Amino acid sequence: MPTPGLMFVGSRVIDPSKTSDEKYNRFYNEEHLPDVFSHGVCKFAVRYKNINTSSPMPYIALYPLEDVAFLQGPKLGKLVEDTKISRTFDNTDINEHVHFEPRGYEKIQTFEGYGNSDKSDNHPGKTVVCVAMEPAEGQDDDFDDWYRKQHLDMLSMCRGYLRTTRYKKLNGKKPRYLALHEYACKPDELPADQVKQVVATEWTQKILKEGQAYDRDVFELVQVQGDVSLKL
Template sequence: MCTPGLTFVASNVLDPAKTLDEKYNKFYNDEHLPDVLASGLTKLALRYKNINTESKMPYIALYPVEDASMTGSEAAVKLIQDTRKSKTFDGEDIYDYINFDIRRYEKIQTYEAYQQEGRSGNERGRTIICVGMEPGDEADFDEWYRKQHLDMLGMCRGYRRCTRYKNMDDQQPRFLALHEYDCKAEDVPSEQIKQVVATEWSKKIVGEAKIFDRNVFELIQAQGQTEINL
């Protein structure tokens, strides 16, 4: 049985003086995402924008795949090569304008928080909190997620689901959690979340983490079979 995976791409404009966000987003939305979907590597393409305008990771693109091994396939390598020359940038090499950080993951857990009347359970959250972590004790870290942390987050207002991944190339932080909320980023229940991470177990896990990286993103583009979840 295949293990589902995710191609995670963080990107940013190299020189804002040379490339405006408007042109960058036109390339991504009108040219690149359709090319990715046409390649057959994924059925869904999602883009998010960081609410922190000073972040080194202003945009991310997520491409879930049915088989994690597809993320490093010959087709994936060919897609990268074929899309280097951009029509939006008049045939110039897109890597001269945009920096891409590509990471490959395999899925390790999906947690569905709740279903309300009239909802199928497939609705996508408008906001995603992306947490990268390199734990001190991997077994304790996994047990914390499965036995306490997600159940408590699931009681927070607007919490939809969490999808957890492990990096396939041992890039640190190796573990990625994508927490989806139904609300806008400004309405994420920060006070409730503070209570969740105030438990002794939570403080131990976060305190022992070698890397803890948290970013908040809002969904800006969804193409392909948008009923699919991560």
């Protein structure tokens, strides 16, 4: 049986003095994403920009995969090789201009906010809160229970919440777990007051205090291509 997953690609311009943000985004939106689709990688892709302007990962591209086997087979190598020479950058090696940080994940869970699962007009969130975590040693089951039995239920009551998709890193490097929390609002409209209450529970504080790693970034939607009725 196929195992659904995610190709998560962080990226940044190597030399901003030589490559403008406009040119970088033109490359990604008009050249790279269409090339990815032409290789049959996925049916839907979405790009986000980090609201933290000093972040070492200013952009992410998310490619939902029907089967994570793609990331371990020859098709990935062919994609990389076929898209190495960039038309936008005058037929030079794109790796001279853009730094990519690809990660592979298998899907664990999709949790829909109340009233969202049956909507026909599904759409990606205008904002995605990206949380990478590593639970305390030997506490993976408790970590999973926390998400399924408390955290997501409470989070779904916050204003603008759409859904959460959870993943586990294929190569086992820490932090292994990724949660993508999607919201219908823009980053400056996130319900910080409500989220503060959600993370104040005894169970949440235990998870955060004992965990080995916790990284949180907030991203704003840049581009969606492909079948927009699909979800992460």
